[in-house]
Amino acid sequence: VLVIDIREGVKPQTVECIGILKQYKIPFVIALNKVDLLNGWQPHPETMLMKSIGMQGERVITELETRLYEVVAQLNGHGLNADRFDRVSDYTKQLAVVPTSAKTGEGIPELLMVLIGLSQKYLEKNLAVDKQQPARGTVIEVKEEKGLGTTMDAIIYDGTLKVGDTLVIGTLGDPVTTRVKALLEPAPLSEMRDRRSKFAPVKEVFAATGVKITATGIENVVAGMPLRSCSPEGAAQVAGDIKQEVEEVLLETDAEGIVVKADSLGSLEAVVKLFREHGIKIKKASIGPITRKDCTDCEANLQHDPLTCVLIGFNVPILQQPSPSITVITGDVIYRLIEQFEAWVAEQKKRMQAAELDVLIKPCKIRLLRGYVFRQNNPAVVGVEVMAGILKTGTPLMKKDGNALTEVKAIQDKQENLAEARKEQQVAVSLPGVTIGRQLHEEDILYSAIPESQFKKYKDFRKQLTPDEREVLREIADIMRGQDPMWGI
Template sequence: MAKKLRNLICTVVGHVDHGKTTILDQLRGSSIASQEAGLITQNISCCELPLKGMQKVCKAIPEFKNIKIPGLLFIDTPGHMAFNNLRKRGGSLADIAILVIDINEGIKDQTLESIEILKKNKTPFIIAANKVDLISNYQSKSESILQDIEQQQDKTKETINTKIYEIVGKLSEHNINSDIFNRIDDFTKSIAIVPLSAKLEKGLAELLLVLCGLAQRFLEKSLNVDVTKEGKATVLEIKEEKGIGLALDTIVYDGNIKKGDTIIIGGLESPTVTKVKNLFKVEKKLKSIEKTEAASYIKLIANDTENIIAGMPLIVSSKENLETNKKKIQEEIEEVLIETDKEGVIVKADSIGSLEALIGLLKDNNIKIKKASIGDINKKDISLASSEENKLYKVILGFNVKTQEKTKEVKIINKDIIYKIVEDYKDWEEKENKSSETKALENLARPFIVKVLTGCVFRQTNPAVVGVEIINGTLKIDSKIMNESGKALGEVRTVQLDGENIKEAKRGQQVAIALPGVTVGRNLFENETILSDITENEFRELKERKNFLDKEETNILKLVANIKRKTDKMWGI
């Protein structure tokens, strides 16, 4: 066994235009400017920064000499798919993350989504509070970001601190403790915030120091890998590359991969077994290599990769273990492509990583899933969703996919921000529940209190017709009424407002009501208060739906129950 400390895999996430790529560009530029060959490996999405490169960036920080991590493998995530596809069985492919926040704009929707996924994957992270240079009257004065801030004008310094603590406050709303990095005593309890300006190259050294220091202190054990064993990797993207054909952008996180190796790549129906034809390291141009060790970013060329999906696991396998490994890798895929609950929503996503992230969030919110798969929303999905008896499950939730069929039978929520899918579904569910409850309440007697108006007896009996005012609640035709002693007075035959028949009257309205079986002066009197005479079953149903009753209606229910229980202590219980 040849264990050694591997590169730290760090994903850079955050809201679009907050400066993720600029930070990496400056790290690349800092190293290239040193004019030392082989110091940096780069491409659009990945940036490998060896220890020598980090030492160049951090030359002004003496503490950096204690760092032993051989290098950093940065992965820029311009889209959600790339972020979600940084996956391996049991969690995230990334050891740690940098969450980039524009200090001037603060936390945005994509920032919140990044936080949710990081929390879900239990990925530790630090925060780069970028673009301090855009704060009014900011002037570059010192190489150290902390000294630089300290030397600003009082108003500028106050603005920077205010904006940092606005981020701290917003994060606390999501149960995340954070503070500027030099004020943290226990990094296991608070997220470190590093203010910086990628444009001015301020704070990058402090960012690397905090990042590597935390990794070396808390993650060193997991970074020790056996580079002689068969490799494990994740396919990040599939791209057509000029001159080499279809290439798999691959992150190797354990062991090694070499030319000629037999590899197994997970698939939707079955795994793909093929051989590595070529491996390329991405420097200023593609460089063919014989072998790569963890942790590294490579372009892998193999046959039969046309149908490979981003986010799929890839492993090297010996001939002897081929069938066992095929079974294992497919079990991993089937864990994500679920079809478990007897009822639930249909879930579609653009990649295995996206699907896994969405399923996790749905489960956290106790949303049942009938089927989850990869690909666009099609006729079969709509048919399956429309067959659900519960209308709350006649739903398809899609992440970053297209809808091939239009339908009015099924609710389709298709977004490119994962947590927004859950938010929108829960909002829709709440509205649907409220609508259903409102319809159910329409068929139930509603609680009310009315007062018989003085001088408004229009007919004394057969039926009695009197003017009343609705004090609280809703009075409907056919409602049963009683007096305050609980004595039944029959039911309301008709309700009239300004001479016109109406079906119901609400609080504050004065109407005339017809009451068969009532004689004014004998069992009903002017200025008397009368209430809804509801049955025990009606009381129980209303009680179950009390969230849809207003405060006054709830109070009337309590009053009715108290009156009824004077003669029957167990009434309504």
């Protein structure tokens, strides 16, 4: 069941779910939820959905139809042909959309009816179980319970499980082989994971059912892991099959990349799939809380690629606070994790580019002001105007012939030392190794003497430069190519 808020329509997380459903070819129906929040909706919890809709005002019905077909149009944009469940003419070609309210219960009977009807008609072979076969299931939750110790809530989807059976369960390492000590069934219509639910001991359970299992040695089992019952002699073979199944998700496939943790095997599979679809490399993917080892694995990326020094946690707690060199991004919505990661990478790239730019000689163009020669040499001190770019202390300067003459030893404005001067500023600069009236004259135009290697680097940062900085670089290139036509190319 794919749940969509009728007021918000198809969101990015909905698109993620659609992609996963399509990839694994999973048949589904859509619950268009929160109809009770439509302005003016009058709830009728004990009434069938179509009758309840008919009892609404005309304006409410119009809004329901409008919002419903807005969602239908959005789904169509993702290649899905959908319609309201009572208007679907061919369930093999159209998706059923059932308006519902989880709060009032309206539409829930119809949703169950559509699910059961479609399952019986089209998934009959998939629903077939063999009670004579060993049990196959999935762990839903592992927890400590008073009087019982460590227990597992599981869904048995095939076969039969009995007290005393040999049970093999997947873990992050080698599978656990144990024996079933007790089986506890929840009371009818109760939520198995609710601690207030009542359980009754039973000798055996049949698929498909939820059951609480008590056994020894299951402390390292995590949610989402597969479980199988078998004969004691077949335990080794089953353990090998389960380990291979788990490793298909937990495999470290990339030599470098981020570290991903999730709360269950199914969640991890979805996170890995969607991150890789965005071209994000994953060095390690595993289940459980964020630990010291995860932080160590992540920190190892720092020397090779700082942009992969990130630990992604989907719906998991942090047991070990990471060092400042590691970035941890946690949340319970996959697309938001991807957005946060991509935003972090973009910000880091900007900082890295800024750091690289900062060590380059800044492009600048200055003019020596007439009547502002304060000292002719040793060093020469003269007033200048910054015509373009940024003039910084230490900047080497050249004339229009391309020959470097001097560098800016110091910059002052009103007897205050400055680290830099920007366009249209008039400042005094000290220039060692030159004499005003010989090598330099009033009204001379000087450029920063940028080495060819740095000029080439500026091509990578073109977008970060101002228009006048780009123009100065063009003029510098023209000057230098007068001596070497291939300069900077």
